[in-house]
Amino acid sequence: MSRERVLHWPLGGWLFGFALVAGWSAWRPHDWPTWWLEVAPAWIALGLVAACWRRFRFTPLACWLMLGHAAILFVGGHYTYAEVPAFDWLRDALGQSRNNFDKLGHFAQGCVPAIVTRELVLRHRLVNGRGWVAFFTVATCLAISAAYELIEWLAAVLMGGGAEAFLGTQGDVWDTQSDMAMALLGALLAVSALAPAHDRQLAALAAADSGRVPRQPPA
Numbered sequence: 001m002s003r004e005r006v007l008h009w010p011l012g013g014w015l016f017g018f019a020l021v022a023g024w025s026a027w028r029p030h031d032w033p034t035w036w037l038e039v040a041p042a043w044i045a046l047g048l049v050a051a052c053w054r055r056f057r058f059t060p061l062a063c064w065l066m067l068g069h070a071a072i073l074f075v076g077g078h079y080t081y082a083e084v085p086a087f088d089w090l091r092d093a094l095g096q097s098r099n100n101f102d103k104l105g106h107f108a109q110g111c112v113p114a115i116v117t118r119e120l121v122l123r124h125r126l127v128n129g130r131g132w133v134a135f136f137t138v139a140t141c142l143a144i145s146a147a148y149e150l151i152e153w154l155a156a157v158l159m160g161g162g163a164e165a166f167l168g169t170q171g172d173v174w175d176t177q178s179d180m181a182m183a184l185l186g187a188l189l190a191v192s193a194l195a196p197a198h199d200r201q202l203a204a205l206a207a208a209d210s211g212r213v214p215r216q217p218p219a
Contacts, residue, residue: 013057017067018046025074030083037155038077042070056123059201062115069112072105081105097173109148110141110186115198117141118191122202124178136192138184146182149176188198 022042029035045066049058058066075084081102091099118137121127127136172178 009063009218014063014067018070021071027076027078029078030080033094034080034194038081039073042073050180057205058116058119059198059205061198062119062202065115067110068109072108076101076105103178103182106145106182107186109145110183110188111190111194112186113144114138114141114187114190115194118195119202123206134195137191138187141183141187142180145180148172150177152176 022039023038026035049063049066079085082099084099086100087099087101087104090096114137118133121133121136127133143165
């Protein structure tokens with residue numbers, strides 16, 4: 001991606017997309033307590049990105065992935081993760097025993113934070129060596145996934161049966177383990193398949209900051 005496209009990607013379109021999916025999600029959701037619990041990470045991420053925009057502008061790849069993750073959160077908040085209609089259809093069509101939209105959410109919970117973490121680590125030079133960068137990134141995503149599972153456990157303790165829509169376990173005794181496995185898979189995909197495109201955008205952004213011609217980062 002060119003330096004100009006990295007610097008001048010359509011922020012207005014990003015914000016419009018966020019507002020559109022947020023507005024749709026908030027229109028007659030399944031229930032408001034679950035909606036707020038599910039979509040809170042999207043609003044927190046929006047606030048952090050906005051607060052840091054002038055000082056630390058993320059690459060387009062990171063921002064578009066964050067928007068995609070926000071869309072997943074807003075869909076899950078609107079229907080609850082166990083009742084998303086499209087995944088009900090997939091469940092019946094594929095003969096599955098449960099609605100697996102939550103697994104898509106946990107895959108994104110690994111993939112998207114991986115790119116964000118990788119970007120922070122590389123741009124701030126927090127870790128040396130590409131292997132260590134990948135390890136630190138994946139470990140951070142697993143820590144986030146584990147923290148989210150602890151939050152779900154706390155919600156179950158505090159809310160009792162009222163937390164079922166938020167938990168979305170659907171009777172799966174291995175739900176926590178499979179959630180973390182999907183987050184791990186998403187993080188591994190991010191640090192492997194998405195890394196080359198991410199590196200190109202990071203190089204273009206670094207060149208824009210220094211006024212030099214973009215260079216590919218070292219392997």
